[in-house]
Amino acid sequence: MFLNRLNLTNFRNYENQCINFIKGINLFVGDNAQGKTNIIESIYLSSFGKSYRATKDVEMINLNKDFLRVQLDYNKKNIDNKVEIYIDKLNKKIIKKNEIKIKKISDYIGEIPIVIFSPDSLDIIKGSPSKRRNFIDMICSQISKSYLICLQEYNKCLKLKNSMLKKDIVDKDYIFVLHEKMSEYIVNIVKYRKKIIEKILEKAKIIEMNLTNNKENINLHYNTDFSNLEKKEIKDILDEHLYIELLRKSSVKGIQRDDISIYINDLEVEKFGSQGQNRTAMLSLKLANFEVLKDIIEEEPILLLDDIMSELDENRINFLLKYIQNYQSIITTTDSKFVKDIDNINILKVLNGRLEI
Ligand SMILES: Nc1ncnc2c1ncn2[C@@H]1O[C@H](COP(=O)(O)OP(=O)(O)O)[C@@H](O)[C@H]1O
Ligand SMILES: [Mg+2]
Numbered sequence: 406m407f408l409n410r411l412n413l414t415n416f417r418n419y420e421n422q423c424i425n426f427i428k429g430i431n432l433f434v435g436d437n438a439q440g441k442t443n444i445i446e447s448i449y450l451s452s453f454g455k456s457y458r459a460t461k462d463v464e465m466i467n468l469n470k471d472f473l474r475v476q477l478d479y480n481k482k483n484i485d486n487k488v489e490i491y492i493d494k495l496n497k498k499i500i501k502k503n504e505i506k507i508k509k510i511s512d513y514i515g516e517i518p519i520v521i522f523s524p525d526s527l528d529i530i531k532g533s534p535s536k537r538r539n540f541i542d543m544i545c546s547q548i549s550k551s552y553l554i555c556l557q558e559y560n561k562c563l564k565l566k567n568s569m570l571k572k573d574i575v576d577k578d579y580i581f582v583l584h585e586k587m588s589e590y591i592v593n594i595v596k597y598r599k600k601i602i603e604k605i606l607e608k609a610k611i612i613e614m615n616l617t618n619n620k621e622n623i624n625l626h627y628n629t630d631f632s633n634l635e636k637k638e639i640k641d642i643l644d645e646h647l648y649i650e651l652l653r654k655s656s657v658k659g660i661q662r663d664d665i666s667i668y669i670n671d672l673e674v675e676k677f678g679s680q681g682q683n684r685t686a687m688l689s690l691k692l693a694n695f696e697v698l699k700d701i702i703e704e705e706p707i708l709l710l711d712d713i714m715s716e717l718d719e720n721r722i723n724f725l726l727k728y729i730q731n732y733q734s735i736i737t738t739t740d741s742k743f744v745k746d747i748d749n750i751n752i753l754k755v756l757n758g759r760l761e762i
Pocket of ligand 2: 441443
């Protein structure tokens with residue numbers, strides 16, 4: 406699949422901007438605070454129906470306007486499609502695909518598969534467990550609608566449980582009923598996370614070896630309390646921990662505690678990784694993410710690379726550019742000096758919410 410055209414209306418510092426994409430590398434160059442990341446964010450919004458950096462949708466509306474509209478034309482299996490997102494100051498949000506309103510976001514996610522690299526991607530290596538879960542959840546959700554629904558339903562139950570745990574008088578039977586439902590979701594979520602982590606590892610090993618002249622062997626270990634358990638066993642674990650949860654007034658067991666340990670040559674990279682190793686591991690995992698997504702959905706995801714070239718040395722940049730050359734990517738950078746002998750590239754200048762012609 407590939408993106409054809411993006412139309413931004415009142416999106417952040419863009420009032421009215423049309424952007425045409427080529428099938429190869431689309432490079433947006435500009436100084437800081439000109440609107441490069443905003444372009445990436447609008448494509449992310451078109452894919453996930455929400456932003457990865459705004460806490461509220463309305464933040465994305467141009468400060469002087471009452472609504473925003475993002476239109477993205479894309480081609481999938483030789484058919485032209487378009488998605489349109491409208492958000493207004495009253496918090497109304499409408500997502501339409503080919504003029505038809507999307508009722509549930511779970512019916513839509515996965516339609517425009519993306520892989521995003523940003524300076525924050527290093528958090529997969531160095532950040533809290535939630536960053537690693539999010540990395541896996543983003544992949545799983547784009548591949549499997551039922552995974553996304555299980556995760557959404559699980560999170561709803563967890564929210565209800567946590568608010569019950571905070572009450573002075575706790576209805577334990579109500580929590581046992583929630584555990585019944587949660588354990589069913591956990592079975593599916595853990596199975597799927599496990600499968601995808603295995604696939605990511607398979608791909609990441611090869612990429613990591615290529616990136617390091619066969620010097621570094623990457624390994625992943627999925628840490629969960631619920632590996633290979635049946636629903637009944639999972640419910641028992643949840644029920645057994647209720648007494649601690651009542652004392653702490655918060656949940657202690659669940660897949661919201663899952664994590665992935667990442668190793669390079671048998672050392673945990675979070676604790677022992679050098680800066681260079683962290684960056685290499687991040688690249689390997691993200692490119693593995695791209696490959697797994699591509700293989701399973703049988704479409705080429707769009708690569709969004711926001712300001713990461715400045716984080717990488719020449720070797721890693723060359724590896725990355727060579728790798729992505731055959732796919733469609735949207736790249737932002739303040740400095741385009743790394744562009745040498747690259748085919749299939751379109752360079753656009755960004756200045757204060759406008760593209761310079
Ligand atoms: N809701 C908004 N309305 C108008 N301008 C905005 C809004 N949100 C952010 N901006 C402006 O967008 C610019 C930052 O854009 P960004 O894409 O993050 O820059 P960069 O080119 O550094 O990636 C800033 O000038 C900021 O003031
Ligand atoms: Mg930026």
